[in-house]
Amino acid sequence: MVIASTNPMKIEKIREDIELPIIDLHSDRSQASLQIVKACEQYGFFKVLNHGVPQEIIARMEEEAQGFFAKPGSEKQRAGPANPYGYGCKNIGLKGDIGEVEYLLLQTNTPFISHKSKCISTDPNKFSYAVIGYVEAVRELACEILDLMWEGLGGPEASALSGLIRDAESDSLLRLNHYPSADVIDHPSPPKIGFGEHTDPQILTLLRSNGVHGLQISLEDGVWVPVNPYPESAFFVNVGDVLQVMTNGRFLSVRHRVVVNSYNSRLSMAYFAAPSLDVKINCLSELATPQKPPLYRSFTWGEYKKATYMRRLGDSRLNLFKLQ
Ligand code: GA4
Numbered sequence: 070m071v072i073a074s075t076n077p078m079k080i081e082k083i084r085e086d087i088e089l090p091i092i093d094l095h096s097d098r099s100q101a102s103l104q105i106v107k108a109c110e111q112y113g114f115f116k117v118l119n120h121g122v123p124q125e126i127i128a129r130m131e132e133e134a135q136g137f138f139a140k141p142g143s144e145k146q147r148a149g150p151a152n153p154y155g156y157g158c159k160n161i162g163l164k165g166d167i168g169e170v171e172y173l174l175l176q177t178n179t180p181f182i183s184h185k186s187k188c189i190s191t192d193p194n195k196f197s198y199a200v201i202g203y204v205e206a207v208r209e210l211a212c213e214i215l216d217l218m219w220e221g222l223g224g225p226e227a228s229a230l231s232g233l234i235r236d237a238e239s240d241s242l243l244r245l246n247h248y249p250s251a252d253v254i255d256h257p258s259p260p261k262i263g264f265g266e267h268t269d270p271q272i273l274t275l276l277r278s279n280g281v282h283g284l285q286i287s288l289e290d291g292v293w294v295p296v297n298p299y300p301e302s303a304f305f306v307n308v309g310d311v312l313q314v315m316t317n318g319r320f321l322s323v324r325h326r327v328v329v330n331s332y333n334s335r336l337s338m339a340y341f342a343a344p345s346l347d348v349k350i351n352c353l354s355e356l357a358t359p360q361k362p363p364l365y366r367s368f369t370w371g372e373y374k375k376a377t378y379m380r381r382l383g384d385s386r387l388n389l390f391k392l393q
Contacts, residue, residue: 079291083293084288087288089116090112090114091118092116094118094120094121098217103221106218106221112286114307116303117303118302122304123206124302126202126203129199131338133196142158148173148188151172154176154181154242156189157173161264161265162378164379164381168262169249169263172244172245173244182200207340208340210304211231211275211340214273214306215231216228222316233272236344236345238347240344240345241271243338244339245337246264250330250333250334251331263283263329263335264326266326266382268310268323268324269310270310270377271343272309273341274309275305276305278335278337280301281336282295282335283329284296285325293326308320308322309341310322311344311350314350316356317361317365322387343374347371348369349369350367351363352364352365365390373390
């Protein structure tokens, strides 16, 4: 189907026929690691089943998020602005991007969560308990996936990637998003944008949603693949910019967006796994060869994060660090 785009000058194509990879973490380890590598090369995106994050931890976090977004606007605003962390409504980042979304952006270290919870919930202990439990569980899952990736790439040192996010100073984030339904129009054209087209700057993103459609990934400019939200028990994983650099372009940091659903509101929870600010990001030495020299210059995560926040959501910041 061809439809008009969010930019009236650009034609978009929606591909409903692409099945995105689903990886079962209970399957044979070497098989799972090769499947992950293939998915990251082909799509920069996959779904994981049997991920080991307990259902009660997910349910508790979802309940807290729903409870927060159900509050009156004036109460939610007390947890804002989301600059750098807290409640945000429609405004995304610092450069004037907007979307049909409200959200809570949280840093993931425990003292920060406990402190911030006081302006988010009337029962701050319950809220921080839910967030801390969720963050711990998804961090473990992210580490497991990074270890599998590294094995699949034939990397020698077992925890080369996961060590970066286990670090106590890791700059990982948790984002709780609420996309209200568009209420009336079925398939508005152009679609209403909840969160505009972008790549995630970090290493890896782990996303949970409440089974409502809206997420789309872009495989080439102007071609969008709707990600069906099933199986609802799965986590959705996407490669971030830093992992594209570390794998010397072998893995794809996939462009994605969220369009507003006509009938149902969407709740999603994204964990962005990042290293600490002073970590140097290089292409892993095993992945650079004389035939394929490093594509990007090295930089610290802090440097990259700064460049990201100085730009618009959809800007391609990796180009700034490209060699040649
Ligand atoms: C995209 C991924 C994460 O949601 C995020 C976003 C951040 C924000 O919402 O403040 C950014 C965006 C994200 C990339 C470009 C900049 C920064 C909004 C924006 C316009 C929390 C992140 O780390 O980068």
